[in-house]
Amino acid sequence: MEKEICRISIANNWLGDEYIFYENGTIKRIYDNHSMSSNVTEWLEPGQISKLNKDKLVKSCPEELKEQVMHILDYP
Known part of the structure; x- marks a missing residue:
């Protein structure tokens, strides 16, 4: 398994929304859809993340x- 760089949570309510960045440039998202569907995991490409969420991730990093996270996110 690749080495983890960091975990950033951008949750703004009681539902979790955490992004995990890895040294190989991969991004894992673990989030809650609702109280009966928690810890949903997905692997993302930078293009699948909205500009708003990229802004939140960089601000919270x-x-x-x-710099490393911005490179992975392909953030301007």
């Missing part, structure tokens, strides 16, 4: 990892 630890400063020392921001």
Whole structure:
């Protein structure tokens, strides 16, 4: 398994929404659809993440990892 860079949560209510970034450039998202459907996992490409969520992820990213995460996200 690839080494994890960081985990960033952008949840804005009681439903979880966490993104995990890996050194090989892959992105895993673990989120809750609703109370009966939690911890749904999906692997994402940068193009599948909205600009709004990319903004939230970069804003919430630890400063020392921001450049690496922005590169993975293909963030301008």
